[in-house]
Structure formats: structure tokens, C-alpha cells
Amino acid sequence: MTLKSAVREKDAALINTNWESWPEQNQSCYLNNIRLVPCGQGRVSLYSLEAKTPRDIQAGVRFARIHNLRLAIRNTSHSYQGRSAAPESLQINTHSIKNMTVHKNFRPSCYDGTGKIEPLAVTLDAGVQLYEMYEFLQSRSVMVVGGSSHGVGAVGGYIQGGGHSMFAGLLGMAYDNALEFKVVVADGRHLIANSYQNSDLFWALRGGGGGTFGVVTSVTVKAIPDPPLVEFLFSGQAPLGSDAYWYAVEYLNSFIPEFNEAGGSMYYYLNPDFTTPSGKRVSKLDALGGFAGNKRKAEVESLMKPLIDRLGNLTGQPFLQNITYVPKSASFYTTQFENPDQVGTPTILGSRLLTREFMKCADGPKNLTDTLRSMKVFLGDSNPIQGIVTVGPQVWANSDIDSALHPIWRETQLHVIIKRTWKDTTPFNQQAALQKSLTEKEVPLLKKLDTTPQGGSYLNEADAYEPNWKESFWGSNYRRLYQIKQKWDPEGLFIVRTGVGSEHWDGEGLCRK
Structure with missing residues (x-):
């Protein structure tokens, strides 16, 4: 094993550059800063191991343990909580380990004859990114549960944190479909964790969070023959800050239970202050999503028509829409999410999971909409409010699966995210003020909406400074x-x-x- 100082940019750069800085030590080194500004190492690792095999990872883990080094496990793409970076650390980068294999009649290691033999499964190595995975699956006419970002690693924090997906309503969460992990643990051993051996570790890796129990080198997940999908897009706008816009948002929120229980998944984006290409400021509403499985296009058109018509009536302007039948779902992902993820923007999030019970309450959609409307600061073209509907019937039905995933997911219908960004040149004290406002004012407003005793947030897309993070x-x-x-x-x-x-x-x- 060779440790590299002077870490290369491709080993160290982060999508959300705020996690490259170390405000407590007044350290940052942004490309856009003038040369006169002092440049520190920040949270960028001092040393990096670019692992090519699991044995490289074992050597790195043993080295860190022997020399009492801070470890940072780095996969790919975003980490809104900054979990893939740490100051003065040794980084183990798993990005280069990219094998993928399709199995028929998969038997987990130490299979004892009990439980189901999966007719179709896929093994993904640690560095496989979602876009690479979908290209591979498309070429083999199979499909698994995955996310909707181009570069996210399928095997890292995504599946270990639970993994919501447009396929969740059909197959459950990503972790629901995990059959077996291979993982390097703290003493350097490379182990298999499944229902038949190291079952407690298997339980923890399904929802306990990435980089916490070891370095996962591969995961094997259930697969199915690639099914069709009916995708949709719709988009509209209203006068800036108008009541009409928020009436439309409220109606969309009230439609979610019917839509979701019919098997639909959706990402909606609220831009209350959006500047059009002509320079006009408006309030904008966009959404995309789909129905995976055997839904016919005509069924989806019939379900969506009342929504689209009503949104247009409320805003006074017809909504643009497109509904398309896609014979193989993987091609939807490789087409819709083919562009690389946006990089280089300091970003923090706040979020909350809202239950079916809340969304079906007579005043639930209105209370949610009023709360989102009250969050007027820092809204703009690059900071949409996101409503993510990526659970559904099978997630709820999988409540008998015992795992580390927060139990609230089995009741969730909507995942709400608010985003805050700033420029590289923003002083640390102003960054701290943004973070404080998010943690102490805005996220608490979301928490007040749904008072379910077990209420919670998605650990991969939440406030990095959440004070009650365990709960x-x-x-x-x-x-x-x-x-x-x-x-x-x-x-x-x-x-x-x-x-x-x-x-x-x-x-x-x-x-x-």
C-alpha cells in the first residue's frame, strides 16, 4: 500500500465545497478566492489511498488503526452532511472498484436452506455510480432499486442510509432489497454479512448509515426483469408571490395521497421567486416522476388529468405536460439523469418526513403549504423547495423487515427538503448565520407540522447540525x-x-x- 500526500484534486474535491472548508479553524481554499486570501487545508484529507481492491482497503484500515489516524471513507458524489471528509485524516477512496455481476438463483453465503433463493440478483462493487449501474442494467434487461442522481455511489451511504427511489413503491427501499454485504471491519477483516452470518452487522448496514460500521466493498441486491414505466413531466407558473401560486401548491400536496397510493413517484420543485430567460420574475412549479410496473399510459393520463387541469385553473395559465410510455425503465434513468450532477456549490439542507396520516388530514396540505410559504428568505432560482414522493405501497408493506431503518419510513408519504447555498466568497460568520437560521428556525417549523411521536428525517438528506440526530x-x-x-x-x-x-x-x- 502506498499513501499519497499532496492529494490529487480528483481524490479530494467535493461536490458541496462547504465541506472542504474548516470554519472553526478559519481554513478554506476555494478556486474563486483571490490569491491574497490565505489558503488552508480545511477538511480535505492530508493523505489518500485510492483503493483498487478490497485488499487495499484492508491495508488502509489496518494502517489507520495501528497509527491512530482519523479515517474518512470516500465513495462518490454528494454528502450533504460532510461524512466523506474529515480534517487531518487518511481518506480511503473506493471510487475505482467498479465490478458488476448479474446472478441467477442467488444463494447467500452460508445459506442453510431456509429463506428464499432469489431468481435474479445483482452484485455491485463499492465504486459503482448510479448512472454506470443503470447503463449496465439496461444492457442486461434487469432492474434494481436505485436513486435518481447521476453520480451517487450505489453501495455507499445511499443503500446503507436506506435509499429512497422511484422504484420504492414497487419494490421497497433500496436496503429492503439488500441480500448480502461484503465489508472490511475495524480489525481489518473482510467479512460477509447477511441473514446467515454476521446477521447483527447485516441489520446495521441496512439503514445504519455509511462509513460507520466498516467499509462496504460490495453489496448484492434483488433484481427483476426490467419493467416498463410511464413517465410524466409537468410545469407551470403564476405571478410572483401570488395567492394563486400557493393555492396550486396546496392542491398538489392534497393530491399526493391518491397519487402515491396508486403507485406513483414524484419529485416536485417549488421556485417561489424564479427569473425566466426574458428576465421576468414569477413563481414556478415543476415536477417529474413515473409509475413503474404494469400501469398503462391511458391509466396515468386519466389519473393526472384532474391535477393538471386544476393547477392550470388555479394559476390562470395552462400547465405544460408530457406523459410517455417507456418499455424499459433503465432507459428512463439513463436518459432523464444522463447529465452529471451540479458541482462546486456550498450547500446545506433541512428536511422532514411527513406521514400518510398527516397528508390525509383535512388541514395537513394547507398547513404544509402555509409553512413553506413562510420560508421567504434565501429563496431563488438555485434554491427550490423539494417535495419527494418516493415511498409507496411496497415500502409500507415491508414493515415486517427488521432493519436499522428509522421506523417512520414505514409511515412516510412525503419527504420535504429546503436548501440553502452561498458563494465561495461568503464570510464564515455569514455562513454560520445561515446554518443557525436553518437549524434553529426553519427546520423546527417543519418538525411542528407532523407531531408523530416517532417523527424523523432522512439521514442522508437532512440538517448536518440536527441537535436531536439520534431520534x-x-x-x-x-x-x-x-x-x-x-x-x-x-x-x-x-x-x-x-x-x-x-x-x-x-x-x-x-x-x-
Whole structure:
């Protein structure tokens, strides 16, 4: 194993550049800053291991344990909580391990004759990105549950954090479909975790969070023959800040239960202050989504027509729409999400999971809409409010699957995200003010909406400074997760921000409290 100092840009650069800086130490080094501004290392790792094989990862883990080094496990794409970066650390980069294999009649290791033999499964190595996965699946006419970002790693924090998807309503969450993990644990061993061996670790890896229990080198997941999908897009606008716009948003929110329970998935984007190409400021509403499985185009058109007509009537302008039948779902992903993810923007998020019970309440959609309308600061073209409907019938039906995933997912219908961004040149004190406002004012407004006792947030798309992160990210599962963490990593080699066991460390995972 060779450790590289002077980390190369491709090893170190982050999509959300705020996690490259270290505000507490007044360190940053942005490309757009003038040369006179002092440039520090920030949270960018001091050393990087670009792993080519699991044995490389084992060597890196053993080296870090022996020399008491802070480890950062790096896969690909965004990490809104900054979990793939750490100051003064050794980074293990898994990006280059990219094998993919389709299996027929897959038997997990140590299979004892009980349980189901999966007729179709796919093994994905640690560095496989979603776009690469969909290209591979398309060429073999199979499909698995995956996300909708171009560059996200399928095997890292995505599936280990739960993994919502447009396919969730048909097949469940990504982690629901995990059959077996291969993982390098803190003592350097390369183990298999499934229902038949190391089952407690298997439980934790399905929802316990990436980079926390070890370095996952591959995962095998259930697959199905690539089914058809009916995709849709719609878009419209209203006068800037008008009541008409928010009436339309409220109607869309009220439509979600019927839509979702029919098997539909959707991403909607609210831009209350949007500047058109002609320079006109308007309030804009966009959505895309689909129905995976055996829905016919005519069925989807019949379901969506009342919504599209009503939105146009409320705003006084017809909504543009397009509904298309796609014979193979993988081609939808390779077409719709073919463009690389946006990079280079400092970004923080706040979010909340809202239940079916809340969305069906007579005043639920109105209360949600009024709350979103009250969040007037910092809204703009690059900061849409997102409404994500990527759960559904099979997620709810999978409540019998015992795993680390927050139980609230089995009741969730809508995942709401608010985003805040700033420029590279924004002073640290102003960045801190944005973060404080998000954590202390805006996210609490979302929390007040749905008072379900087990309410929570998606741990991969939430406030990185969430004060009650144990309850918000894992609910009643945290105690068991903590016990498993102490068994497999008693010294805290794998520590990530707001991850299991991180309460014993400072915010950067450098010093024990």
C-alpha cells in the first residue's frame, strides 16, 4: 500500500465545497478566492489511498488503526452532511472498484436452506455510480432499486442510509432489497454479512448509515426483469408571490395521497421567486416522476388529468405536460439523469418526513403549504423547495423487515427538503448565520407540522447540525445500533458526523469528549 500526500484534486474535491472548508479553524481554499486570501487545508484529507481492491482497503484500515489516524471513507458524489471528509485524516477512496455481476438463483453465503433463493440478483462493487449501474442494467434487461442522481455511489451511504427511489413503491427501499454485504471491519477483516452470518452487522448496514460500521466493498441486491414505466413531466407558473401560486401548491400536496397510493413517484420543485430567460420574475412549479410496473399510459393520463387541469385553473395559465410510455425503465434513468450532477456549490439542507396520516388530514396540505410559504428568505432560482414522493405501497408493506431503518419510513408519504447555498466568497460568520437560521428556525417549523411521536428525517438528506440526530435519523433503533457499533468498532475507528457513536467525539471526529 502506498499513501499519497499532496492529494490529487480528483481524490479530494467535493461536490458541496462547504465541506472542504474548516470554519472553526478559519481554513478554506476555494478556486474563486483571490490569491491574497490565505489558503488552508480545511477538511480535505492530508493523505489518500485510492483503493483498487478490497485488499487495499484492508491495508488502509489496518494502517489507520495501528497509527491512530482519523479515517474518512470516500465513495462518490454528494454528502450533504460532510461524512466523506474529515480534517487531518487518511481518506480511503473506493471510487475505482467498479465490478458488476448479474446472478441467477442467488444463494447467500452460508445459506442453510431456509429463506428464499432469489431468481435474479445483482452484485455491485463499492465504486459503482448510479448512472454506470443503470447503463449496465439496461444492457442486461434487469432492474434494481436505485436513486435518481447521476453520480451517487450505489453501495455507499445511499443503500446503507436506506435509499429512497422511484422504484420504492414497487419494490421497497433500496436496503429492503439488500441480500448480502461484503465489508472490511475495524480489525481489518473482510467479512460477509447477511441473514446467515454476521446477521447483527447485516441489520446495521441496512439503514445504519455509511462509513460507520466498516467499509462496504460490495453489496448484492434483488433484481427483476426490467419493467416498463410511464413517465410524466409537468410545469407551470403564476405571478410572483401570488395567492394563486400557493393555492396550486396546496392542491398538489392534497393530491399526493391518491397519487402515491396508486403507485406513483414524484419529485416536485417549488421556485417561489424564479427569473425566466426574458428576465421576468414569477413563481414556478415543476415536477417529474413515473409509475413503474404494469400501469398503462391511458391509466396515468386519466389519473393526472384532474391535477393538471386544476393547477392550470388555479394559476390562470395552462400547465405544460408530457406523459410517455417507456418499455424499459433503465432507459428512463439513463436518459432523464444522463447529465452529471451540479458541482462546486456550498450547500446545506433541512428536511422532514411527513406521514400518510398527516397528508390525509383535512388541514395537513394547507398547513404544509402555509409553512413553506413562510420560508421567504434565501429563496431563488438555485434554491427550490423539494417535495419527494418516493415511498409507496411496497415500502409500507415491508414493515415486517427488521432493519436499522428509522421506523417512520414505514409511515412516510412525503419527504420535504429546503436548501440553502452561498458563494465561495461568503464570510464564515455569514455562513454560520445561515446554518443557525436553518437549524434553529426553519427546520423546527417543519418538525411542528407532523407531531408523530416517532417523527424523523432522512439521514442522508437532512440538517448536518440536527441537535436531536439520534431520534431524527434512527428513532427507536438507535439503542441497538449503538450496541452493534460498540461490538464491531469499540475504539471508534469509523466515525462520521452525526453517525452512530459520534456522540463520544468532537464535531470533526478528532478528539474524544
